[in-house]
Amino acid sequence: MSLMSKLLTSTVIVTIALSANAQVDNKALLKYIKRNIVKNPQVEVKGIKVLEKKTHKDIPGWDVYLTSMQLKYQNKDIDAPEMIFVNKDGLATGHLVNLKTGRDYRNEIKPTVPNEMYDDAHLLMGNKNAKHKILVFSDPMCPFCRDVVPEILTSAKKNPNLMAVYYYHLPLMRIHPVSGSLTRIMHVAQKEGKTDVVEKMYSLKIDPRETNKKKIIAAVKKHTGYDITEAKINAKEVTDAMKADEKAAGRMMVSGTPTVYIDGQWDKMRDGYKKLK
Known part of the structure; x- marks a missing residue:
């Protein structure tokens, strides 16, 4: 409960x-x-x-x-x-x-995305002055996210002036505890400008129940080439950022992943990005 x-x-x-x-x-x-x-x-x-x-x-x-x-x-x-x-x-x-x-x-109804959620810290792909804004709540271990999110990111990379992707972490810890560490790694990588690490996390093969941080870090390094320390992912700044994303999910009444918004409005079918012009 x-x-x-x-x-x-x-x-x-x-x-x-x-x-x-x-x-x-x-x-x-x-x-x-x-x-x-x-x-x-x-x-x-x-x-x-x-x-x-x-x-x-x-x-x-x-x-x-x-x-x-x-x-x-x-x-x-x-x-x-x-x-x-x-x-x-x-x-x-x-x-x-x-x-x-x-x-x-x-x-069937979700809030409109407030402008303050489109901040530089969450801009993952595309230009912030792009014609359309896509906001995503996601967990890299969620099977539905793995089907949808990589394509959204690829589309934004190909069309940076058409769409900008703002990414919020929502690890589903009860289903796959490994996401707790993975999202922290993704946050640090994004802050360092290594957006490719965020993308590659969606194809990482790892036990969803894994909680050993050393093993998780080793698996990420092998898959992405990105090396990070436990100290970095345990930093207070990272913890605060994860809490802030969780709070944002509550504000937006998000109950699952992936939850996608296009130009402020909930995209229930998660495919609206394909129709953007």
Whole structure:
């Protein structure tokens, strides 16, 4: 069970107060969160911030509020994302499901990428002034990432003025613990300008359960020619960068890899880069 599932519970449809112009204010959302989402008495709800309000063509009449809840749990401050669907009558729910198709629209909507996420530290391929911006959350050991991400990187290398790729690490540690060390190595290599190492990591053959850093470093050196020390990948700067990427994934409501955005919007099919002109 994840930390978020320990803190929160799913919700049913409830009524919240709307303003005269059918808008939801933070006070109403905060009351909704306290009554229907955060049921753990050990969790203090300190506030809520609306990051963005969206609509979806398949659910007319509903507004989608993408929010960040400010929580306190075991003396730790936590920013937790939450999606809330609200209609003109003041009905609110965290899940809106199409009974015919089974589609949960919570899985169909993601936030728009904020401009500050397109920073130089995450620019991996292409020119920052390229016509299109592609943002990727990825894990080099994820089979789906291995199918998709290398092609995106190759396309950006071939068309640097058309597309720029901004890369965020999201190692899926429970599935393949080796990714913890691999993503740290990738971060250092990218910072040193060795983007080829990042690319080659997607074809590295290694036991996904490997946790011995010496063995991991040796395998990376053999495969890519890149030599790095344990001290470098254990550095505080690297740890902070990994935490920052994890926080960014939470901000963007990313739940798996690869998650791809093109020009700020979620590319669910992960192939939109092929249509860029």
